[in-house]
Amino acid sequence: MIIHHPILGPRDAQEFVYLGDASLIGRPDGLTASIEDFHNYTYLRDNPAGAHRELWYHEQGDRSWLVVTRNTVTHEILQVELARDVARAEGRSK
C-alpha cells in the first residue's frame, strides 16, 4: 500500500505502524468521565466494510501520526490528514 503523507508525499506502507480506529482521538477526560465511558473508549470499535478512519504512525519517517481514511473492502485510501489537525478540529487542545 502507498500512503500519501500530507507533508512527505507518497510513502510505502512499510514505513508506517498501524494503530487502529481513529475514534481513539476522542479520549474522555479522566477526572469527569465514568469507568463505562472509558470502557467504551478503550474496547468498543466499529468494524465497517467500507470507509474507515484509522490512525497510522510514520515511525520510519517523520514520526507524524496520521488519520488515514481507507476503504476496508478495496483498500483504496480516500484521505490522509495529520492527526494533530484532526484532533484540534475535534476540539482537543491540552
Add this chain to the structure above:
Amino acid sequence: MSQSNRISGGLIDRSQTLRFHFDGLPYLGHPGDTLASALLANGVRLMGRSFKYHRPRGPISAGSEEPNALVELRSGARQEPNTRATVAELFDGLTAQSQNRWPSLKFDALAINDRFNSFLTAGFYYKTFMWPASFWEKVYEPIIRRAAGLGSLTKLEDPDTYDKGFLHCDILIIGAGPAGLSAALTAGRSGARVILADEDFRMGGRLNAETFELGDQAGSAWADGAVAELSSLPNVRLMTRTTVAGAFDHGIYGAVERVSDHLIEPAPGKPRQTFWRIYSQRAILTGGATERPIAFENNDRPGIMLAGSLRAYANRWGVAVGDKTAIFTNNDDGLRTARDLQSKGVDVVAVIDSREGGELLPGIRHLRGAEVMGSAGRLGLSSITVRHADGKTEVIKATALGVSGGWNPNVNITSHHRSRPIWRDDIAAFVPGSGEIANLSVAGAAAGTLSTHGALVTGDEVARAALASLGLTATAANLPKAEDAPVRITPMWYVKGSNRAWIDSQNDVTVKDIKLAHQENFTSVEHLKRYTTLGMATDQGKTSNVLGLAVMAGLTGKSIPDTGTTVYRPPYTPVALGALGGRGRGQEFKPFRLTPSHKWAQEQGAVFVEVGYWLRTQWLPKAGETTWRDSVDREVLATRKSVGICDVTTLGKIDIQGTDAGAFLDKVYANTFSTLAVGKCRYGLMLREDGMVFDDGTTARMGQNEYVTTTTTANAVTVFRHLEFCRQVLWPDMDVQLISTTEAWAQFSVAGPNARKLLQKVVDQDISDAAFPYMGAGNITVGGLRARLFRISFSGELAYEIAVPTRYGDAMIRKLMEAGAEFDAVVYGTEALGVMRIEKGHVAGNELNGTSTALNMGLGKMVSRKKDSIGMVLSQREGMTRDDGLRLVGVKPVNPAAELKAGSHFLKTGVAAKAENDDGWLTSLVYSPHLGHYIALGYLKDGSNRIGEKMRAVNLLAGTDTEIEIVSPHFIDPEGERLRA
C-alpha cells in the same frame, strides 16, 4: 542417445549441442530447449509418478501450467524438488531426477496404490484415519507424511543468494505475447516508462508456438522485431524469465526474476533469483490463455497432452511427441494442431471431434461426433479406443494424443483482490470480472479475445487508454495483418460413463471423486476443492479448476456460473521461499545493535545475549571459572562488596522539553512529575489505558522545562510511539517536544559501596552525598567533556548512572575500569543485574508482563487519583482493585539447600495440584550468592497478608513440589540504607 523424435524447424539453436542427464542417463539437446522438450526429443515420455496412485506420468503441457512433469533439478545442495520440466531451461551439464517413485521410475512399488484406488477416493484421509485417536500422532501422521509430497529436500543449505529489488514504472505489462508486445510498442513509443515482464526466456508467447504469419513475417520473427525495437527504447525495461506473481494494493506487483536458473550456477556476485516489487501507475495484463483437457477413461498416460502443447513442441522445439498422433477436440483449435502436425510430416492417424458438424479437414481421418473412450499402454500411450458417431468402437494405434477442450483466459491476477471472473458462453470460459483491481486493464487472450488480430488490436487499445489516463499521447499504431479466426467450440467436459478420468492429474482427482463429493453433498466449489484436493499444489488447478467445476455443474444440473467460479490467490506460479526472504538469511536476517562497551567487552571475552536487536554482556568469565554461575555469583558479590559497572545504554532514553513538559508527564505517568524538583529523579509507572502497567523507569528533571525519561530496553520503541501519540493526538496544543536519545548517550551504572569513590576520581564536580544526594540528577563534566549523572539504583547499592556522548562510550568504560582497579571493580552482565534486582525486589519484564496492575506489584499508591492520566480510570475497575487480588511477594525455600523451578505455581499445603487450587505463580527466580540460597518473586493471591506462610511451589512439568515460605520481596536492605549512604 539420439534425438529420435526431433523434427525440422523450431526456435532452437542446432549449431550447439547441450549434454544433460535424467535419472542418470545421458541425453542431448539444444539451446532453446526446455528439459521437457529435450526429453521428448529423445523419445522420453515418462517423467514422473502421480501423487496418490503413483501412475506413470509425462508432461501434458509446454508451459508453467504443468501438473505432471515435476522433477528434482540439479544435485547436491542446489537440488530443487517439484521443478516443472516444461519451463526448466536446458543448459549444458543439467542433471535431473524423477521423484515420487521407488525403486525406479519404470517400476514403482507404491504403484500398488493404483490397485486400491477404490479406497483412496475423495475424503480418504477423513474417513480412514478416524480412530483410535491415540493413533493420530504416532501411527497415522508418520505414514501419511512419508507417503505424501513429491520431491525430496536435501536439507543442505542453499549455496546461492537471493535478492529483493524495487522498480517504478508508468505502465507494467504482464506477458509478452502478441497483446503484450502490441501494448508495449504503443506505450513505449509514447515515451512512457514501461516494464514488460514475461515468464518465458523468449518473448513472443504463442507467436513462438504457431505457424501463422503477421504481415509478411513469421509470428516469431515479428515478435523478435518488436523486442528489438523495444530494447532500443531507453524508457522500456524488458524482463524475461520474470513471473508477475501477485497483484497487491495501489498498483504494486510482486515479480520473481529467475536470474540464474538457466545457468549451471550463478555468475559470481549474481543472485539466483530476485524478487521485485514493482510500483506501477497503470498495469496491463496480457497473460494469454491456458488450454484445458477433456476427461476420459485413463486419460493420464504419458503421451496424452494438451493439443496446443503438442503443436508447440512441434513448432517451437521441433519435436514430434509420437510417431502416430491422434487429436481429440471439441473446438476448431484442435483442428489447427492436426493441420500443423501434418504439414510438419507427423503421421496424424485420426482427429476425434466431438462435434457433429463443422468443416471437414482435408487429407486427415476426421471422425466427427466421435469420442475417445479410453487408452492403453503401460508406461506410455500405445493405443486409444474411439467410439464413433454410430456407436461402434475402434482401437486406434497412437503414441501421442493431443486433447483440446477449449482455452481458459489466464484471469488469475485479476482475481487477486477477490474479484470473481464471469462466464462467457460464446467461448465457454471465464473472463476477468470488471475493474476490481484499480488501474489494471486486460487485453488479448487473457480478456477472452483469442485471435492474434484481436490480441494486437486490444493490446494497442488498452495501452492507449492507459496513456491517455496518464496524460500521455500515443502515436499511430502500425499493426500487422494477422489471423482472426473465430472461436468455434461445443463444450464437452468429460466423456459420459467415464469414472477414472483425470480432472486434476497432479492431485489424482478423477470424475469419480467429484461424483463422490457430489453424492456426499460437498457441492459448494470451495468444499469440493478441499474435500477432493482439486486444484491444489504447485499448478493451482490451471488446467483442472474449470473442468472440475463443469463436472460438478453437470451433476447438480446447474449452469457453470451458477455452480460457482474459481478465484485465484497469489502467487501465479510457485515462488521459492528463498526469493521472498532475499538477503535476510542467517546473520543478515536482522541487524545487531552494539553497546558502546561492546568492543571492550569482546576483548575481555564477554558472553553476549540478544536483547531485542541489542547484544548485551550476559556475564564476563574470568580464568578458572567453569560455569556461568561461577561468573555471575562473583560479579554479584564483588559489586555488593565494593563496586561493579554495567553498560545500561540499551535502556530507552527520551528527552522531553517544553513549557508543558511536566504537565505532559503527569498525563502519561500514573504518578506526578510536575512537582519534581530540578536536579532530581523519580521512579515512574506508565499505564496503558486499560489500567495495566505498560512500562517503568526513572525520569530526571534537568531544568525547569527539560526532563530525561528512561524506558525499559524492551519498550523503548513502543513507549516513544505512545508518547508521540499522546503529544500529537490527545493533547495537540501542549508545548512539548520529544526526541529519542537512546543512541546519543553511552550510559553506565556504577554500583556498590565504593561507587562514589570510583566516580569521584573520574568526574570534575563534587559528588559527595551532600552535593549529590540520593535521586539527584545533573549535568556534569568528565575531564571537561559534557556528561550526565543520575544517582539511581537498580541493584539496591549506592549507585549512579553516568552518561557520556556515545562516541566516548568506549573510552569511558576503559577509564572507569582503570579508575576502579584499586577497588577491584568488576563489570557485571545482565545475569548479575537480574540477580541483584530480584534480591532488591524490583520488578522487571517478568513482572511487567502486560497483565499486571500497579496494585499487583505493590505499587498501587503510585497511581494518583488527583489528576487525569492514561489508565487511571480503568485501573480502578472492580476486578482490578480486589483486596485479595494477586500481590508481589518474595519466596524462599524452607530448606535452604532446595532448588526452586521456574514456572512453579503456589499451592497451599495438602491440596491437590489442580487449577482450582492455584494461588499464584513464580515470576522470577535466581540463586542469591549473597543469601546462599534460591530466591524468587511471584504473584500470590492476597499475598501482602500472607507473609510468613508456608506453602508449596509445584511444577508439574519438572515434577517438583518444594516447600516454600512467603517473604517480603525485598531480600536485602529493605530500609534502603545502602542507597542513601
